[in-house]
Amino acid sequence: MNAILEINGLKKQFGGLTALSGVDLSIEEGEILGIVGPNGSGKTTLFNVITGVHKPTEGRVSWRGRDITSLAAHEISGAGIGYTFQQAMAFPGLSVWENVQIACEHAHRSDRSYPWTTPAALLDFVGITALAKERAGVLPFGSLRLLGIALALATRPSLILLDEPAAGLNDKETATLVGLVRQFPAHGISVCVIDHDMKLMQMLCKRLIVLDFGSKIADGPTQAVLADPKVLEVYLGG
Ligand code: ADP
Numbered sequence: 001m002n003a004i005l006e007i008n009g010l011k012k013q014f015g016g017l018t019a020l021s022g023v024d025l026s027i028e029e030g031e032i033l034g035i036v037g038p039n040g041s042g043k044t045t046l047f048n049v050i051t052g053v054h055k056p057t058e059g060r061v062s063w064r065g066r067d068i069t070s071l072a073a074h075e076i077s078g079a080g081i082g083y084t085f086q087q088a089m090a091f092p093g094l095s096v097w098e099n100v101q102i103a104c105e106h107a108h109r110s111d112r113s114y115p116w117t118t119p120a121a122l123l124d125f126v127g128i129t130a131l132a133k134e135r136a137g138v139l140p141f142g143s144l145r146l147l148g149i150a151l152a153l154a155t156r157p158s159l160i161l162l163d164e165p166a167a168g169l170n171d172k173e174t175a176t177l178v179g180l181v182r183q184f185p186a187h188g189i190s191v192c193v194i195d196h197d198m199k200l201m202q203m204l205c206k207r208l209i210v211l212d213f214g215s216k217i218a219d220g221p222t223q224a225v226l227a228d229p230k231v232l233e234v235y236l237g238g
Helices: 043-050 073-078 096-104 119-126 141-154 171-181 198-204 222-226 229-237
Strands: 003-014 017-028 032-036 058-063 081-084 159-163 190-194 207-212 215-221
Touching: 003 043, 003 190, 017 043, 017 058, 017 190, 017 215, 032 043, 032 198, 043 159, 043 190, 073 081, 081 141, 096 119, 096 141, 119 141, 141 171, 171 198, 190 198, 198 222, 207 222, 207 229, 215 222, 215 229
Parallel strands: 032 190, 032 207, 081 159, 159 190
Antiparallel strands: 003 017, 003 058, 207 215
C-alpha cells in the first residue's frame, strides 16, 4: 500500500493541555479510514492540524512525501486535501447551483477521468438536482449536508476528511451518504472519517484508529479493533 498522508510524532498543546501526544498514523491511497475515540480524545484537533487550522507543537505531516506541516490552510486545501464541516460551508443567499459552480472554479486536479467536473454532474451524484434553484439557506438539514459533499467534491480532492458526516441525519439519509462515500476510492479519493456512530464506521471503514486522551491506542482492521480489550475498556469500562 502507498501512504498518501503520513503523520509522525504529532503533538499539540493548548496552553497546559495536551490534546495530541505523539500520534503516528498513515492514510493509504484509496482507503476509507475511521477515527474514533471518546469526547475530548483529540479527533477534531487531529483534523485541524492536518488541514492547517492549527500548527502542531511537535511532529510532522507529510502529503505524498512532501512536508506540509508549515503550510497555510489554503495551501493544504490547494494540495488536494478536502474537508467537510458538520455545517455545510455554503453561501446561504446563493442558489445551490451557484454554490457548486463557485466551488468548481477552485478545482485543482485536471485528470480527465474525474467524473464530477460540472455542477450538473455533482448535483446529480449527490441527488439534489431538483433543488438546484433553491437558495442554500433554505435547504432542509439532510440536503444541506449533501450539498456540503458536492462542494467538497467540486474541488477534486485526493483526500476528504469527514467530521461526523452522519450527525443529525436520519437512517435513510445516512444510507444515502454511505452509498456516496463508498464510491470515492474508485475515483482516486481517499477518505478519513471521524464519527461516534460505530454502525456507520463498520459500514464504511476497513481500518479503524482509536484515540484516547490524545494517544493512539489501536490501529487495525475494524472488527479486530472493536474487539480489542483496550478499546472496549475505553468505551465500556472507563
Ligand atoms: P474530540 O474531537 O475527540 O472530541 P478535540 O480534538 O475537540 O477532541 O479536543 C481535544 C482536547 O483539546 C480537549 O480537551 C479540548 O478541550 C481541547 N481543545 C481543542 N481545541 C482547543 C482550542 N482551540 N483551545 C483550547 N483547547 C482546545
